[in-house]
Amino acid sequence: xxxxxxxxxxxxxxxxxxxxxxxxxxxxxxxxxxxxxxxxxxxxxxxxxxxxxxxxxxxxxxxxxxxxxxxxxxxxxxxxxxxxxxxxxxxxxxxxxxxxxxxxxxxxxxxxxxxxxxxxxxxxxxxxxxxxxxxxxxxxxxxxxxxxxxxxxxxxxxxxxxxxxxxxxxxxxxxxxxxxxxxxxxxxxxxxxxxxxxxxxxxxxxxxxxxxxxxxxxxxxxxxxxxxxxxxxxxxxxxxxxxxxxxxxxxxxxxxxxxxxxxxxxxxxxxxxxxxxxxxxxxxxxxxxxxxxxxxxxxxxxxxxx
Amino acid sequence: xxxxxxxxxxxxxxxxxxxxxxxxxxxxxxxxxxxxxxxxxxxxxxxxxxxxxxxxxxxxxxxxxxxxxxxxxxxxxxxxxxxxxxxxxxxxxxxxxxxxxxxxxxxxxxxxxxxxxxxxxxxxxxxxxxxxxxxxxxxxxxxxxxxxxxxxxxxxxxxxxxxxxxxxxxxxxxxxxxxxxxxxxxxxxxxxxxxxxxxxxxxxxxxxxxxxxxxxxxxxxxxxxxxxxxxxxxxxxxxxxxxxxxxxxxxxxxxxxxxxxxxxxxxxxxxxxxxxxxxxxxxxxxxxxxxxxxxxxxxxxxxxxxxxxxxxxxxxxxxxxxxxxxxxx
Numbered sequence: 001x002x003x004x005x006x007x008x009x010x011x012x013x014x015x016x017x018x019x020x021x022x023x024x025x026x027x028x029x030x031x032x033x034x035x036x037x038x039x040x041x042x043x044x045x046x047x048x049x050x051x052x053x054x055x056x057x058x059x060x061x062x063x064x065x066x067x068x069x070x071x072x073x074x075x076x077x078x079x080x081x082x083x084x085x086x087x088x089x090x091x092x093x094x095x096x097x098x099x100x101x102x103x104x105x106x107x108x109x110x111x112x113x114x115x116x117x118x119x120x121x122x123x124x125x126x127x128x129x130x131x132x133x134x135x136x137x138x139x140x141x142x143x144x145x146x147x148x149x150x151x152x153x154x155x156x157x158x159x160x161x162x163x164x165x166x167x168x169x170x171x172x173x174x175x176x177x178x179x180x181x182x183x184x185x186x187x188x189x190x191x192x193x194x195x196x197x198x199x200x201x202x203x204x205x206x207x208x209x210x211x212x213x214x215x216x217x218x219x220x221x222x223x224x225x226x227x228x229x230x231x232x233x234x235x236x237x238x239x240x241x242x243x244x245x246x247x248x249x250x251x252x253x254x255x256x257x258x259x260x261x262x263x264x265x266x267x268x269x270x271x272x273x274x275x276x277x278x279x280x281x282x283x284x285x286x287x288x289x290x291x292x293x294x295x296x297x298x299x300x301x302x303x304x305x306x
Numbered sequence: 307x308x309x310x311x312x313x314x315x316x317x318x319x320x321x322x323x324x325x326x327x328x329x330x331x332x333x334x335x336x337x338x339x340x341x342x343x344x345x346x347x348x349x350x351x352x353x354x355x356x357x358x359x360x361x362x363x364x365x366x367x368x369x370x371x372x373x374x375x376x377x378x379x380x381x382x383x384x385x386x387x388x389x390x391x392x393x394x395x396x397x398x399x400x401x402x403x404x405x406x407x408x409x410x411x412x413x414x415x416x417x418x419x420x421x422x423x424x425x426x427x428x429x430x431x432x433x434x435x436x437x438x439x440x441x442x443x444x445x446x447x448x449x450x451x452x453x454x455x456x457x458x459x460x461x462x463x464x465x466x467x468x469x470x471x472x473x474x475x476x477x478x479x480x481x482x483x484x485x486x487x488x489x490x491x492x493x494x495x496x497x498x499x500x501x502x503x504x505x506x507x508x509x510x511x512x513x514x515x516x517x518x519x520x521x522x523x524x525x526x527x528x529x530x531x532x533x534x535x536x537x538x539x540x541x542x543x544x545x546x547x548x549x550x551x552x553x554x555x556x557x558x559x560x561x562x563x564x565x566x567x568x569x570x571x572x573x574x575x576x577x578x579x580x581x582x583x584x585x586x587x588x589x590x591x592x593x594x595x596x597x598x599x600x601x602x603x604x605x606x607x608x609x610x611x612x613x614x615x616x617x618x619x620x621x622x623x624x625x626x627x628x629x630x631x632x633x634x635x
Contacts, residue, residue: 116361202401208358209396210467211389211419214381220415224406299406300451
């Protein structure tokens with residue numbers, strides 16, 4: 001219920017903000033040479049002369065019945081275009097998340113286990129540096145070293161999945177690394193803190209008193225207990241990943257949702273912008289819902305209604 | 307038969323002594339109380355015996371258990387003893403159990419830590435243990451999570467975990483302190499009955515003389531990381547020799563010390579336990595002791611035949627307790 005309300009609020013906000021923006025889409029589409037009459041005609045054709053609430057209802061009704069509308073610019077239906085962009089961005093974000101986790105979990109655990117030793121401090125320092133690197137800088141560095149110097153992976157562009165799955169994956173590797181490393185470095189700090197918390201917990205001492213060796217006790221009780229705070233951060237980081245994807249797609253010239261969003265903004269293709277922002281909002285809200293549901297699976301203290 | 311022999315046990319952290327050379331023995335099946343104010347080193351002593359002292363604590367001396375030297379064992383070697391031969395009941399039942407794991411499973415873990423038994427066999431043992439610590443319907447209650455149990459019930463689970471592999475020695479660190487007064491007596495009686503049935507020895511750590519004297523045959527009195535007196539419970543209650551023990555008796559109104567005190571006035575020991583680095587040279591009780599003299603600058607040894615005490619100017623046995631001396635205002 002809260003999820004639905006949140007999405008409704010988000011849709012109103014997105015619609016309102018974009019319609020407050022100055023400048024008429026029809027004017028932009030037709031260019032500086034357009035006559036007032038043709039601008040008025042296009043405005044009517046796009047339905048932009050109707051009262052705002054009606055425009056809103058029209059848009060949201062379309063979204064609910066999965067009619068995303070037609071682009072203001074090309075006049076083509078948006079669904080296929082958005083679908084193609086999603087086929088790039090979805091895997092990119094997923095790979096970035098996986099890569100981030102693959103970095104965060106081992107480094108976080110290791111730096112927690114060695115927190116009193118120099119190696120642990122070095123690891124913690126390394127993740128701090130990782131957090132400080134902006135993802136686009138990392139992306140450019142990776143292009144220079146891996147793509148240009150070593151010629152291992154493509155520097156930019158995207159081979160569609162329909163042409164070659166391997167090719168598509170290859171074109172996503174560097175972007176996913178640039179995207180995931182920073183998020184992984186942030187997550188690593190949370191994993192470290194969570195594991196340290198478990199290591200100092202009384203129940204871990206109880207487990208050791210039962211006769212479980214240190215490592216076994218930590219595995220037995222650490223995985224679940226540490227996953228509660230990590231899960232929270234993971235849900236929040238996903239929105240960070242999606243935002244990061246916009247930048248990374250620009251760096252690697254990937255035809256993803258981010259690129260589509262940027263070009264639509266530049267073209268004042270308001271309907272496309274609205275749809276994309278709503279899509280991102282939905283993904284974030286649904287993710288948080290899933291995280292909430294996962295909590296209840298992991299933590300019995302949060303029972304229904306709790 | 308001597309089960310546990312602790313000698314010259316010293317524990318330091320960051321150069322500050324937590325235990326300053328502790329010597330005592332526990333015989334098989336014996337119930338010994340370790341008593342002292344908070345900050346006296348009781349808990350560190352228990353954790354050190356289990357090899358679970360916090361990181362950064364340096365341990366010296368000797369802990370012989372069932373004829374085996376425990377200090378210097380690797381974690382793996384120590385793990386084979388923990389829970390199997392020597393088990394521990396912790397102070398805080400609220401946090402001693404994993405909040406995300408069913409209590410039955412936590413008991414099963416204790417069984418399986420040392421016994422290679424089938425899952426149905428370990429489950430049967432778990433249900434038996436839960437019944438023994440007083441759960442009327444173990445089958446159903448073993449599926450609860452810790453937050454669904456009361457404090458007393460949780461402590462019963464912790465006791466069941468300690469009993470899981472029939473240990474020869476159970477260390478109980480303030481097992482009833484965190485519980486409601488009405489539940490304290492039940493849990494204490496349960497603990498006492500179970501160690502008697504099992505024939506296990508019990509080292510009961512408490513700040514509460516009433517608790518210790520109702521359960522234990524012998525009492526060790528600890529102050530400032532040293533034992534200041536060790537004797538049978540009877541002797542401690544009737545004829546304490548160390549001024550600190552006498553003072554402790556007086557503060558435990560109702561036992562031993564007769565209440566000659568003005569109504570409405572609680573006895574206290576003047577001053578407070580110093581912080582770790584703040585103990586005086588010589589006798590650790592200097593500064594709070596009414597019998598202090600120049601010689602107390604030297605550390606008094608813990609001596610005596612049977613009834614041992616560490617004091618240069620002990621109270622005479624049988625002398626009337628020093629009522630009044632310690633009454634705070």
